[in-house]
Amino acid sequence: xxxxxQNSGPLSVPEGAxxxxxxxxxxRGSQSFFWYRQYSGKSPELIMSIYSNGDKEDGRFTAQLxxxxxxxxxxxxxxxxxxxxxxxxxxxxxRRALTFGSGTRLQVQP
Amino acid sequence: DGGITQSPKYLFRKEGQNxxxxxxxxxNHDAMYWYRQDxxxxxxxxxxxxxxxxxxxxxxxxxxxxxxxxKESFPLTVTSAQKNPTAFYLCASSIDGGxxxxxxxxxxxxxxxx
Numbered sequence: 058x059x060x061x062x063q064n065s066g067p068l069s070v071p072e073g074a075x076x077x078x079x080x081x082x083x084x085r086g087s088q089s090f091f092w093y094r095q096y097s098g099k100s101p102e103l104i105m106s107i108y109s110n111g112d113k114e115d116g117r118f119t120a121q122l123x124x125x126x127x128x129x130x131x132x133x134x135x136x137x138x139x140x141x142x143x144x145x146x147x148x149x150x151x152r153r154a155l156t157f158g159s160g161t162r163l164q165v166q167p
Numbered sequence: 168d169g170g171i172t173q174s175p176k177y178l179f180r181k182e183g184q185n186x187x188x189x190x191x192x193x194x195n196h197d198a199m200y201w202y203r204q205d206x207x208x209x210x211x212x213x214x215x216x217x218x219x220x221x222x223x224x225x226x227x228x229x230x231x232x233x234x235x236x237x238k239e240s241f242p243l244t245v246t247s248a249q250k251n252p253t254a255f256y257l258c259a260s261s262i263d264g265g266x267x268x269x270x271x272x273x274x275x276x277x278x279x280x281x
Contacts, residue, residue: 065207088266100257100272101210108267145209153217153264154200154225157209 060084061148063158071166076133078161080146083127089149090122092131094142095160101145105131136165170194171273173258178278180245180252188243188276190258198264199241203227204255216241217264245278253280 062081070076078092089108093101105120107113107129113120119132129148133140143162147155171192180186190199198217202210212225216235230249235241241260245252256276261268 061209089268091269093272100275103269103271106267106269147210149266149268153198153266153268154212154215155210155270157202157211159207159209 060156061146061158063144063146063161065159066162067164068161069164069166070136072136072138074136074165076136076140076163076165078131078133078144078146078163080129080131080148080158081127082129082146082148082156084148084150084156085124085127087124087127087148087150090120090129091147091149091155092118092120092129093145093147094140095145096142104144133163136163138165138167141165171258171260171271173256173273173276175276176274178276180278180280182280183247185244185246186278188245188256188258188278190241190243190273191239192260192273193239194260194271195238196260196262197238198261198268198270199235200259200261200270201225201231201233201241201243202257202259204257210257213243215264251280252278254278 092104095101107120121130143160146158200215201213214233216222258273259270
């Protein structure tokens with residue numbers, strides 16, 4: 058079982074819709090959770106971080122964490138074609154380095 | 168202008184050669200990391216360092232070596248022992264490597280074996 062799992066996609070949504078990206082993790086001791094966006098050929102850039110159960114909102118982005126279910130999600134409201142990218146879920150557990158999922162490719166159709 | 172720089176952007180290696188990838192940061196971060204990304208995959212940890220003159224192996228350290236002689240610099244050497252080194256290499260840094268610390272990435276080096 059992979060430590061951090063994401064659906065590889067592609068997830069296709071129309072412009073203006075809500076995109077929902079999901080991630081599950083296996084280590085119950087995980088403490089910090091991050092979403093990165095990666096455009097093709099580029100390095101990852103941080104979108105959101107979340108550390109406690111519940112929702113965290115930043116502009117059009119909302120991260121949701123449920124530690125009991127070992128589940129973290131990212132919602133993108135009013136999706137734009139510029140949001141088309143691969144979204145990487147990353148988790149920090151005991152060691153001081155991130156474990157990444159393989160990413161979900163999002164396509165926003167104009 | 169603060170940030171993380173990696174050089175070169177593209178690197179070509181012949182079979183049997185060692186090559187060194189550069190990573191420099193001027194963010195005054197204590198912790199630095201090296202990841203490898205293969206096509207369609209997530210990032211896998213090669214090495215990380217939380218303080219000068221100390222570093223730890225990640226999940227795929229075999230065939231790689233690092234040094235951390237200065238806070239600002241964390242070079243990665245890909246040795247001839249690494250059998251499949253063609254990949255996108257990403258360096259990252261964070262303030263102190265703590266459990267809630269955020270990692271920021273450099274632009275990456277794309278290594279191709281000829």
